[in-house]
Amino acid sequence: MTNTFGKGHHLHLIDGSAFIFRAYHALPPLTRKSDGLPIGAVSGFCNMLHRYVEGNTGPDAPTHVAVIFDKGSHTFRNDMYDLYKANRDAMPEDLRPQIPLTRRATEAFNIACKEKEGYEADDIIATLAVQARAAGGRCTIISSDKDLMQLVGDGVEMLDAMKNKRIDRDGVFEKFGVYPERVVDVQALAGDSVDNVPGAPGIGIKTAALLINEFGDLDALLERAAEIKQPKRRQTLIDHADQIRLSRRLVLLDEATPLDFTLEDLEVRTPDPDQLMPFLAEMEFRTLTKRIADQLKVEMPEINDTPANAPAAPEIADVPFDKAGYSQVDSAEALQGWIDQIYERGYVAVDTETTGLNEMTAELVGISLCVEPGTACYIPLIHKAAGSDDLFGSDDLAEGQMPLETALEMLKPVLEDESILKIGQNMKYDAKVFAQVGITVAPIDDTMLMSYAMHGGLHGHGMDALSERYLGHTPLPIKPLLGSGKSAITFDKVPLSEAVPYAAEDADVTLRLWQQFKPALHRAQVTKVYETLERPMVAVLADMERAGIKVDRDTLSRMSNAFSQKMAALEDEVYTLVGRKFNVGSPKQLGEILFDEMGLQGGKKGKTGAYATGADVLEDLATEHELPRRILDWRQLSKLKSTYTDALQDHINPDTGRVHTSYSIAGASTGRLASTDPNLQNIPIRSEEGRRIREAFVAEEGKTLVALDYSQIELRILAHIADIPALKTAFDDGQDIHAMTASEMFDVPLDEMTPEIRRQAKAINFGVIYGISGFGLARNLRIPRSEAQGFIDRYFERFPGIRAYMDDTKAFAKEHGYVETLFGRRIHTPNIGAKGPQAGFAARAAINAPIQGTAADVIRRAMIRMPAAIAELPAKMLLQVHDELLFEVDQGAQDALIEAARSVMESAADPVVHLDVKLTVDAGQGPNWAVAH
DNA sequence: GACATCACG
DNA sequence: GACGTACGTGATGTCC
Numbered sequence: 010m011t012n013t014f015g016k017g018h019h020l021h022l023i024d025g026s027a028f029i030f031r032a033y034h035a036l037p038p039l040t041r042k043s044d045g046l047p048i049g050a051v052s053g054f055c056n057m058l059h060r061y062v063e064g065n066t067g068p069d070a071p072t073h074v075a076v077i078f079d080k081g082s083h084t085f086r087n088d089m090y091d092l093y094k095a096n097r098d099a100m101p102e103d104l105r106p107q108i109p110l111t112r113r114a115t116e117a118f119n120i121a122c123k124e125k126e127g128y129e130a131d132d133i134i135a136t137l138a139v140q141a142r143a144a145g146g147r148c149t150i151i152s153s154d155k156d157l158m159q160l161v162g163d164g165v166e167m168l169d170a171m172k173n174k175r176i177d178r179d180g181v182f183e184k185f186g187v188y189p190e191r192v193v194d195v196q197a198l199a200g201d202s203v204d205n206v207p208g209a210p211g212i213g214i215k216t217a218a219l220l221i222n223e224f225g226d227l228d229a230l231l232e233r234a235a236e237i238k239q240p241k242r243r244q245t246l247i248d249h250a251d252q253i254r255l256s257r258r259l260v261l262l263d264e265a266t267p268l269d270f271t272l273e274d275l276e277v278r279t280p281d282p283d284q285l286m287p288f289l290a291e292m293e294f295r296t297l298t299k300r301i302a303d304q305l306k307v308e309m310p311e312i313n314d315t316p317a318n319a320p321a322a323p324e325i326a327d328v329p330f331d332k333a334g335y336s337q338v339d340s341a342e343a344l345q346g347w348i349d350q351i352y353e354r355g356y357v358a359v360d361t362e363t364t365g366l367n368e369m370t371a372e373l374v375g376i377s378l379c380v381e382p383g384t385a386c387y388i389p390l391i392h393k394a395a396g397s398d399d400l401f402g403s404d405d406l407a408e409g410q411m412p413l414e415t416a417l418e419m420l421k422p423v424l425e426d427e428s429i430l431k432i433g434q435n436m437k438y439d440a441k442v443f444a445q446v447g448i449t450v451a452p453i454d455d456t457m458l459m460s461y462a463m464h465g466g467l468h469g470h471g472m473d474a475l476s477e478r479y480l481g482h483t484p485l486p487i488k489p490l491l492g493s494g495k496s497a498i499t500f501d502k503v504p505l506s507e508a509v510p511y512a513a514e515d516a517d518v519t520l521r522l523w524q525q526f527k528p529a530l531h532r533a534q535v536t537k538v539y540e541t542l543e544r545p546m547v548a549v550l551a552d553m554e555r556a557g558i559k560v561d562r563d564t565l566s567r568m569s570n571a572f573s574q575k576m577a578a579l580e581d582e583v584y585t586l587v588g589r590k591f592n593v594g595s596p597k598q599l600g601e602i603l604f605d606e607m608g609l610q611g612g613k614k615g616k617t618g619a620y621a622t623g624a625d626v627l628e629d630l631a632t633e634h635e636l637p638r639r640i641l642d643w644r645q646l647s648k649l650k651s652t653y654t655d656a657l658q659d660h661i662n663p664d665t666g667r668v669h670t671s672y673s674i675a676g677a678s679t680g681r682l683a684s685t686d687p688n689l690q691n692i693p694i695r696s697e698e699g700r701r702i703r704e705a706f707v708a709e710e711g712k713t714l715v716a717l718d719y720s721q722i723e724l725r726i727l728a729h730i731a732d733i734p735a736l737k738t739a740f741d742d743g744q745d746i747h748a749m750t751a752s753e754m755f756d757v758p759l760d761e762m763t764p765e766i767r768r769q770a771k772a773i774n775f776g777v778i779y780g781i782s783g784f785g786l787a788r789n790l791r792i793p794r795s796e797a798q799g800f801i802d803r804y805f806e807r808f809p810g811i812r813a814y815m816d817d818t819k820a821f822a823k824e825h826g827y828v829e830t831l832f833g834r835r836i837h838t839p840n841i842g843a844k845g846p847q848a849g850f851a852a853r854a855a856i857n858a859p860i861q862g863t864a865a866d867v868i869r870r871a872m873i874r875m876p877a878a879i880a881e882l883p884a885k886m887l888l889q890v891h892d893e894l895l896f897e898v899d900q901g902a903q904d905a906l907i908e909a910a911r912s913v914m915e916s917a918a919d920p921v922v923h924l925d926v927k928l929t930v931d932a933g934q935g936p937n938w939a940v941a942h
Numbered sequence: 943g944a945c946a947t948c949a950c951g
Numbered sequence: 952g953a954c955g956t957a958c959g960t961g962a963t964g965t966c967c
Contacts, residue, residue, distance in 0.1 A: 335948085562953060595965055596946055623947065648948055652962055681951085688961045691950035699949075723951090777956060785957030848957050857958040861951090865959095891951045891959090 014073060014272035021071035024152035025078040025122075028057050029111050031171070033104050035533050042314040045102040045524065046355045047430075051110045052294055054398040059297065060116050061170065062280070065268060072150070072585045073141075073275040076115045077133045080124040090277070092909065093259060095878045096205045096916055101540045102452035106355060106428040110292070117288035117311040119278045129155055135262035138165045140272055149175075157182065159192040178525075186218025194227035197257035202920045206256045209249045212242070227257060228596050261857045282307045295849075328383040330482050334511035337505060338388040340410040344419055350380050351423055354429035354719040358385075358520035359450075361439045362512050364499040367686065368441035369555070369662055369669045373413075375503045375508065377419065379516035384522070387512040388416055392501050407505055417446055421885050424450045432456065434472045434519045437674065440551045451548070456519055458543040459526040461675035462535040466827065466837030466858075470675045476518045479525055484518055485511045525655055527807035538834050541864055541921075543674065543874040549886075550672045550682075551878070557667030558689070558887045558897070564705040569654035572646045579643040586636045593643055596622045602620075609633060624786075649693065654700045660687045672889070678857050680834050680865035682889060690890045694942065703939035705772050713900050715884075717910050721746055722779050722864045730831070730859060731814035732925075735807070742924045747771040753807050754800065773804055777811055778860055780853025815856050822855040830862035831922045832870075867928070868892065871917035878913045882906050893936065907932045 014020070032053025039049035058076075065071060086093045115122040125133060134150055134157060138559040141148040142164045149156050158181045161167055167176040174180075177830035178683040181189050185196075198217035200208020212220075220237070224230035231250050237243035246253070284304050289298040290310040303311040338344050351357040358379040363371035374392065377386035390413045394405040423429055424443060429452075433439050436455040443450050460470040468474060476484050490503045490511060500508065530536045584590050587606075591598045600620025604612030609630055612620050624644075627637040660668045668687065676683035689897040692706070693699025708714045724746055739749040748762050751770030757763075769790060776786045781804075787797035805812040822828050829835055836858040840851035868889065875886050875894070883899035884906045894914070898906045914930045935941040 189966070378951080592965080593964095597965075617945070621946085644947080648963080649963075652949070656962075664945095676961095679959060681959060683960055685961065688950085691948090691961065693949060695950080779958040780956095781958055789957070804960085849956055850958095853956075853958065861959060864951095893951085 014141065014146055014271075015143050018072045018141075018144075018146035018272075019069070020137065020146060020148045020272065020275065021065075021074040022137055022148065022150045022152075023061070023074070023076040024130055024134065024150070024157070025076045025111065025115070025124075026130055026555075027152050027154060028054055028076070029104075029108065032057060033101070033107075038103060038527065038536065040527070043293060044354045045527075047107060048110075048292060050104055050107045051114060051292060052297075054111045055114050055118075055289070055292070055294060055297060057170070058114065058120070059301065062120075064117065065277075070277075072274060072276050072277055073540050075121040075123050075137070075275045077130040077137075078112065078122070078124040080128070081126050084127055084129055085263075086129075089258055090207075090255055091881055092205050092207075092878055092912060094204050094342060095913065096202070096874055096919055097546050098541045098921075099873065102430065102454065102544060105452055106430065108692060109428065113288060114292075119280050119284060119672045121275045123268075125266060125268065128263065132263040132266045132511075133268065135160055135264045136266040137272065137275075140266045141165070144272065145561050148270075156196075156264075158184065158188050159196075159262060161189045171292070176284070176344045185214060187221055187400045191221050191226060193257055193261050195223045195231075195910070197227055197253050201260070204259070205916070206247075206259050207252050207254050208256050209245050211245060212248065215432070217241070225388045227253070279395070280305065286310045292740075295417045297360075317863055328417040330514065330517070331383065332510040332514070334383040334385065335510050335517070336386045337385045337409060337509045338411065340411055341415055341419065342874065344388065344411065344416060345377055347380075347386060348419060348423055351378070351429060354380050355428060356380070356432060356454075357423070357442045358432040358516045358523065359439060360433060360498045360512065360515045360519060361426070361442045362499055362508070363442055368438055368445070368671070369557075369665075371442065372501070373442050374499075375445060375512060376416070377512040377516040379513070379520040382517065382521050385513035385517040385520075387509045389505055389508060390416055390622065392503070392505055392508065395504065406829060409505060417448065421448050424448050430454055432519060433525045434475075434522070434817045435517070437547045437551050437554075441555060444551060444555060453544070453547060454523060454527075455544060455547060456522040456526055457675050459523070459530055459539055462539040462543050462834075463526070463530060463673075464833060464837065465680070466678040467839060472515065472518060473523075475522055480518065480521055482518070484514055487511065530641060534834075535833065535835060538832065540562070541873075542680070542832060542834065542869050546674050546869060549872050549876060550674065551886070553669055553886055554669050556670035556885045556897075557662065557665055558886055558895070559666060559707050559709055560657060560661055560668045561707050562661055564707075565654045565658050565702075568701065568705070569650055569658075572650040572654060576643055577645070579639055583636065583639050583643065586639065593640065596620075599640065601628065601924045603636070607634070607636075644697065645696065649699055649702065653693065654705075655697075657687060657702075657705070670888070678836055679862040680830065680869070681861065681891060682837070682865075687850045689888055698843070700939055703942065704937045706938035708897055708936055711898050711900055711932050713903050713936065714938055715898055715903055715906055715910075715932065716893055716938070716941040717896075717907065717914060717930050718890075718942075719864070719868070719914065719933045720929045720931050722867065722928060724774060725924070725928060726831075726860050726863045726867075727778060727811075727814075729806075730863070731810040733808050737926050743929075747774060750774055750804075754803055769800070773800055776801075777804070778857060780856035782849075818856050818859065819852050822852075826853050828858050830859050830866050831918075832863065832866040834862055834866055836862055857915070864892065867917045868894070870916070871914045874913050874917070875910065878909050879906060893942070895941070903934050 031048055034048035036049040036053045038047060040046060041048045041051055047126045107382045112122055123133060129539045138148045138150060138160045148165045150167045151170050152167060157167060161176060161181050162178045178188055181192060185192050187195050195214060196216040198204045198209050198212050199214045203358060203646040220230055224233060232245060234246040237246060286307060287310065288301065290312050293312050293314045295312060299309055320366060331923045338347065358786060361372055361373060362375045365371040373390065375389040376385055377385060380794050389410045392407040392410060395406045424431060425448065431450050432454045436453045440450045457470045462477055473484055476482050490507050491497050495706040530539055580593055583593055587602055597619050601624045603609050604620050611629065615621050624641060627641050649929060662669055670689040671683060672688050673683045725740055730738060736751065739746055747770050748759055748767050752759050753764045754770055755766055757766055772790050781801055783794050783798035783801060786801060787794040818828055822841045827835045827837040838851050838855045840847050841855055843851060882905055883902050885896060885897050887897055896906060911930045911932060916927050918924050932940045
């Protein structure tokens with residue numbers, strides 16, 4: 010029988026989540042030998058538990074112990090403040106399936122394992138610690154989390170297990186400058202960027218402690234804030250009193266969490282070999298199993314991690330590609346066999362076949378699965394029987410297919426199962442296809458994105474290229490199956506005898522790439538980049554693309570007609586000026602007319618022997634003759650009509666009435682997204698005529714478009730990376746950065762600044778980002794090269810950090826073959842050591858990449874956090890344009906959306922990177938994009 | 943399919 | 952001392 014917990018008893022409370030994360034990050038991504046299941050965190054966790062149990066001897070040993078876990082992501086703190094922990098990076102997806110295993114591990118060690126839905130582990134810990142103290146016993150909290158320090162004192166201590174350091178009241182004072190009972194007051198003022206507790210802006214722990222010690226406690230401080238001597242500090246506290254009180258409620262732990270167990274239930278129990286040994290053997294931890302078996306003096310259990318027991322782990326190179334291993338699934342029984350295999354392994358490579366490349370209109374035709382190299386299947390679902398598509402033929406389905414609904418019903422639980430990792434190549438495509446049939450695929454891994462994280466800048470990341478490069482195998486091409494041109498067919502018309510080997514092979518290739526990339530990711534030190542910047546984008550972008558944006562066909566159509574008329578008029582004028590008709594859209598014909606027939610000067614032929622007739626050339630010629638200006642006007646209209654008013658109409662989805670772009674995550678080498686089909690990242694804005702096209706991008710009835718864009722993000726990042734104090738100060742003071750540069754460069758006081766001088770300085774600022782050269786600047790500003798070089802020299806003189814950054818970056822690229830963003834994204838620069846003009850290109854690209862890439866990383870982080878931050882609002886994120894996010898929101902909720910989204914965007918770098926320069930976000934709203942931007 | 947041109951950040 | 956150059960994208964039309 011157990012005694013009532015009380016004097017003489019000693020309770021240990023282990024912060025389980027802290028153990029897990031420490032284990033996960035301390036170890037390389039180990040996988041279970043028999044089947045590749047990610048198991049690194051479980052391994053580390055077990056070792057830590059074991060070490061903990063071993064260390065519990067002597068008079069100070071605990072009499073009671075429990076490991077406490079978090080449960081659920083939504084807690085009562087989110088109800089108080091929806092941005093609480095909103096800037097947390099999502100849990101790595103290879104960690105998620107390991108969480109339940111750490112619970113099992115705890116139980117296997119015969120240690121109590123507690124959690125409660127809607128509460129953080131910290132609250133349970135607080136409740137138990139207070140109970141133990143009230144009962145007259147002692148309590149040690151095994152954690153280094155500063156949020157728990159408020160509990161210390163009167164029998165409660167903390168123990169940092171890694172440093173083996175005990176923290177008592179004096180230890181807390183050392184950390185916070187106050188004793189435990191005032192810790193929440195200090196935290197409320199200082200805030201916490203990790204948990205996104207706002208606090209008071211500009212006040213850190215030191216200042217907070219100073220204030221609390223002076224006034225006694227937080228309530229007294231807020232009440233008597235007017236007495237604070239420093240004016241700025243005084244105003245901050247007065248302005249943010251509510252926010253500070255909210256922060257205190259967020260950091261204050263709930264010491265009365267309702268629990269369905271008592272302290273007595275936590276009494277220390279000795280390990281039970283019959284529970285522990287089978288678990289360790291199942292995890293295939295050889296060393297640990299042996300050690301514990303010896304200590305418990307029991308027999309070492311057999312561990313079956315050999316290929317005989319483990320069909321999934323043969324060496325990749327050993328298994329040849331052979332279609333004999335590819336089967337067609339034609340029945341529920343056969344599919345169930347595959348599903349059983351998937352559950353045994355915990356992962357599966359998936360690929361979908363559809364009727365087209367556009368996920369919004371394409372129909373699901375079949376699904377392929379692979380759980381082991383060389384063994385894959387294809388589940389055809391709606392392939393048509395041969396000849397069924399004849400003009401008067403039937404629409405019969407081919408033989409040997411199971412019903413679509415049955416297959417989806419069976420696969421849905423697998424594809425949505427938290428503990429089953431779904432592996433794909435370009436998973437955004439497959440995720441969208443599955444979303445169309447009501448299946449939310451998660452968790453996922455994506456071989457295309459793994460390659461992008463490791464090999465960005467080196468080569469493309471399409472499956473065929475990856476397979477050839479990393480598997481030495483050329484996958485079956487799709488062309489012979491579908492044909493080309495007018496006679497091309499869709500995949501549902503492909504005979505099953507050809508479809509099965511093609512589709513199954515794709516899943517096979519994907520799985521093999523994954524087995525190779527998964528450990529390689531860690532070796533290349535880009536696991537973090539992949540986990541935090543690549544993989545989470547898949548779901549975010551899939552949702553945005555599926556949402557689409559409403560485009561008003563009538564507006565476009567009317568504009569198109571107007572453009573046509575203007576173009577026709579311009580054409581007549583052009584023909585009169587030239588004296589005959591010709592194709593105005595042909596640069597070749599135009600060049601010959603301008604320079605050969607009319608004899609205008611300045612004609613330059615490019616490498617193909619044709620005259621250049623670009624806008625810059627025509628702009629120069631416009632002073633000599635009327636024709637170039639007409640051509641320029643015509644070209645502008647032609648561009649707007651063909652690319653925008655006409656093409657955009659063809660992209661309006663008939664079902665949704667909206668335009669759905671597709672973003673490539675792995676397209677641009679710097680980390681930027683690219684938008685295609687249609688490209689919605691280059692909708693006109695710079696010219697007044699073009700800008701009107703944005704009027705056709707409208708909000709749905711009763712809604713409003715909201716646009717938020719980062720102000721000068723690349724220059725701010727440059728100021729941080731190159732460490733330019735003058736730029737930093739200017740940004741922090743909200744100055745006009747180009748005017749400030751001009752003033753500094755040309756010794757003109759700000760109040761005497763002219764637009765012309767400012768324009769030149771602006772060009773220089775941008776030039777710096779692009780890897781400035783005298784030639785390039787001269788051409789851009791249309792000034793002599795020597796003058797441009799003079800500007801650059803002066804710029805370097807005024808901001809010496811810039812030149813150092815450029816030189817350092819080039820040297821780094823030469824030495825390593827890549828450059829890095831602040832978040833660790835690597836952009837390879839294979840041409841950096843080349844001879845000739847190539848080297849110049851590569852050097853400028855290397856200088857630009859960390860700046861452009863860091864900005865891209867920042868907005869990616871904002872986008873990844875955005876869904877959670879706006880979950881409670883009637884709003885959707887629709888588009889990203891490099892430094893801008895566009896939302897659609899119910900009328901009335903605009904201001905709430907702007908507040909939430911701006912907060913996410915402005916703090917997107919936190920807590921991984923602390924920028925010396927603050928990021929600011931401008932917001933606009935309106936019925937259409939022209940107004941909102 | 944290459945090239946020139948031009949739309950965006 | 953000469954070389955040729957601003958960074959990153961995608962779509963369209965011409966021409967071969």
